[in-house]
Amino acid sequence: MYRLFSNVSGRRANQFNPGMGSRTRFAYFGNPPVPVLYAAATDEAAICETLLHDVPMAGGMITAEACRDKVMARILPTRELRLAKFMGTGLRTLKIEAKDITATTAARYGETVHWAAAAHAAGLDGAVWMSHRCNTDRAYVLFGDRVDMADLVVDSQWARAFALEPDLAWLTDFCVPLHVEVRW
Template sequence: MALAPHNIPSERCPPNRLHRRRPRHGLRRRPPGVGRGVVTPRPPFPFRAHDEPLPLGSDLYRVHSGGRPPASFNPGFGAATRFAFFGSPHVPILYAAASEQAAVAETLLHDAPLTGGQLLPREYEGRITSRLRTTGDLRLAAFLGLGLRALGVRAEQVTATPASSYGETVKWAEAAHAAGFDGVVYMSRQCNSDRAYAFFGDRCDGAFEVDSSYSWRFDDVSGGREKLITLCGPLGVEVLVPPAG
């Protein structure tokens, strides 16, 4: 019987060498939390967010209680929100939006199911949409577009999370505040064609004036309420009206 020559290499891999597949061209690792149950990471340090300037004379809209001035900041009352509250004492926060529809969506429709539903009178009575105008230039941390990529996150990790993540998302506002920004700007989760804003009260005191020529009062049966019904109708949300008398 002929023996195999000793100089013929074996086809088997040496036992002490692991065989690893090379990754296919173009494949990337998924960002942490994406695709496996979204997780909100801690903000990076140093916090190098992109700036988005909000110039003098910019119009903003906000829905608020009729018992509060339109440009008043919340000093820490109520439940936690996406970017409030942080600091000791709390840094006051004012939320606003770039459009009427985004302001309504982020407040009155915030908890309405995507399949539609009903808006009860107690949810809109006594509330007003006001228009504010900036009295100077503001410097905002951009939590949108390439600003998110620069921070290593996606919208669903910070600006489009459910309310259960607010304890983590608020840390991103705190990081922006510590970095010297006047507030943050992001795409509204409820109306993602429009920008939403969270302003820091200790940086933006006196930064807004109220446009007295504009007011959308939801208690106004012939005006404000009809406008609300018109907005909500195509969304499958029925605006219930209180009984007459």
């Protein structure tokens, strides 16, 4: 799993967001809020789900300045995670379509968060779905009261820090065929 996040908070790659910030597709719910960690199956999907999240599919621009505090790490689960399937036959089981849960706009996050709450109430560790912005790869949300930091080992052999020129250059090259300019 690949996680892209802000380095400003001082959080480690396997440390969950404690429940602060804006509402997202599957957070926040509960009182107190259930901590969450978002990740993706590939580094490309992690980029698409975060840095490119609000860039139109037709293309656009992001600034290097907006990327400088971002880092990406690979995290490896040390146990099998029990995840709600918000994709494939999992959608059919729930009698819904991706457009109802994982392919919505942010305006519907107040609705989609209830699916995460239901997965949590069922005792699951999180959810998996096909990334809407990189639909060849899976995206994940994990619940911090079900998955411990020790369940997610940070791969010390792999990382990207977009404040560093080689990683920012990699990002720039990745974005070119996606019609996204990374303005330095």
